[in-house]
Each structure stands twice: as C-alpha cells, then as structure tokens.
Amino acid sequence: MENQKYLDDLQDIRKMMNRSTQFLSLSGLSGVFAGTYALIGAWLANSLIRAEVEKDYYVRYRDFENLLFFKVAGIGLVVLLLSVVSALICTHLKARKNQESIWNATSKRLIVNxxxxxxxxxxxxxxxxxxxYFGLIAPVTLIFYGLACIQASKFTHRDVRYLGLTILVIGLFNAEYPGYGFECWSLGFGVCHIFYGAIMYFKYDRNS
Structure with a gap:
C-alpha cells in the first residue's frame, strides 16, 4: 500500500515537471486537419497550373507571376489560416480538458522557437x-518547416521532432530533384501531418 502511494507521488511529481518544461496540450487532431487542408490546397493549386498550361501551350514567366501566382498564393494563405484556426481550437479544447493554460511560459517558448x-x-x-528560382521554393519551405518542428519539439511531444526530421529529409530530396515540388510538398505538409497527427491523437488525446 505504501509502495503504491510512493509510486503515485512519483508520477504526480513527474507530471508537474513535464508541465513546467513541456506544453503537452498540443492536439494531434490539429495535425490531421492541417494535413488535409494541405492536400486539398496542393490539388487545387496543381489543377490551376495544369489548366493554364493546357490553355496556352507556352506559359511565360510573366503570365505565371501575374495570373497564377496570386491564385496559388491565395490558396496557400487559406490553407495556412485554416490550419492555424484548427490548431488553436483543438489545442484550446485539449488544454481546457487537461486544466492547462494555452498561453503560459512553456507555450510561449514553443511558439518563439x-x-x-x-x-x-x-x-x-x-x-x-x-x-x-521557382523550383527551390517548395524544398526551402519544407526544409525550414522541418527545422522549425525540430526546434519546437524541445517544448512539446517528442513526436513533433520525428515529424520535423521526416519533412526535413523530404525537403532535401526535393532540393536535389526540384521537378517533384508538388509531390514532395503534398507528402511533407499533407501526408506527414496526417500520419503523425493520427499517431499523436491515439497516443495522447483519445484517452486523456
């Protein structure tokens, strides 16, 4: 009986230490939503470009910049906004369930890093x-996003580090083979987010 009480006390101390150094209310569902938005956005952007290429066999860079760039950038902005809003909502709900503040010293360090x-x-x-240098934009965004996840993983679940490493490798591959920008972008921001988000949900969210 005393041994069990001692173990329970140790677990409580460990939880308190983790809460002081790690933000554990990051929701896996937010990753699933972000990945889904990214896949839809990549499909829409790719469809726009293919439609324009089929319309005019020769697409000049000026046409691309003036006509397609703002459409593709608009899709990317919508994907980003939806991902941020979903992350805030899911994380807020999980933090409230865990009786943890969504805005504390640890979450601030996570966001800054x-x-x-x-x-x-x-x-x-x-x-x-x-x-x-259009062909390098996709790999650069993947590489720096992967580095951002690795840096932020010091203050949250370790799974975020593995997500960052995976996206970093995809970005480096894409830098060597820039012709696969949409495929690598969809794999990194789409499939990887869904995969790791689902893992985090089943590990931390479902039974919390």
Whole structure:
C-alpha cells in the first residue's frame, strides 16, 4: 500500500515537471486537419497550373507571376489560416480538458522557437521567388518547416521532432530533384501531418 502511494507521488511529481518544461496540450487532431487542408490546397493549386498550361501551350514567366501566382498564393494563405484556426481550437479544447493554460511560459517558448526558423524560411522563399528560382521554393519551405518542428519539439511531444526530421529529409530530396515540388510538398505538409497527427491523437488525446 505504501509502495503504491510512493509510486503515485512519483508520477504526480513527474507530471508537474513535464508541465513546467513541456506544453503537452498540443492536439494531434490539429495535425490531421492541417494535413488535409494541405492536400486539398496542393490539388487545387496543381489543377490551376495544369489548366493554364493546357490553355496556352507556352506559359511565360510573366503570365505565371501575374495570373497564377496570386491564385496559388491565395490558396496557400487559406490553407495556412485554416490550419492555424484548427490548431488553436483543438489545442484550446485539449488544454481546457487537461486544466492547462494555452498561453503560459512553456507555450510561449514553443511558439518563439517554432517561428524563428519559419520566418527565416519564409523570407528566404520570398527572395527565391523575387529572383525567379521557382523550383527551390517548395524544398526551402519544407526544409525550414522541418527545422522549425525540430526546434519546437524541445517544448512539446517528442513526436513533433520525428515529424520535423521526416519533412526535413523530404525537403532535401526535393532540393536535389526540384521537378517533384508538388509531390514532395503534398507528402511533407499533407501526408506527414496526417500520419503523425493520427499517431499523436491515439497516443495522447483519445484517452486523456
């Protein structure tokens, strides 16, 4: 009886230590939603480009920039907004269920460490876009997003690190073979998010 009480006390202490150093209310469902949005967005963007190519056999870069770029960028913005809103809602619900604040010192550190590589990658991608290096935009976004996940994983579930490593490898592959941008982008941001999000949901969310 005393041994069981001792073990229970140790588990309580461990939970308190984890809560002070890790934000454990990150929801796996938010990853599933983000991956689904990414796949739909990639399909829509690819369909737009294919339709334009079929309409005009020769598509000039100026036409691409003026006509397609803003449409594709708009799709990407909608995907990003939907992903952020879904993540906030799912994480808020899980945090409330776990009686944890969604905005604390640990979650702030997580967000800062996630955003630094993400913003750096976004600026780099815009520079590449400005100089018409279109084939490198997809791998750069994958690589820096993977690094952002790895950096943020110090403050949340370890599964986020594996997600980041997987996306990083996909981005490096895409950098070597830039012709597979849509495929790698869909695999990294779409399939990987759904896969790891489902794993996190069944490991941490379903029985919490």
């Amino acid at each position: 996630f955003l630094i590589p993400l913003f750096a990658g976004g600026i780099f991608a815009l520079i590449l876009l400005r100089h018409s």
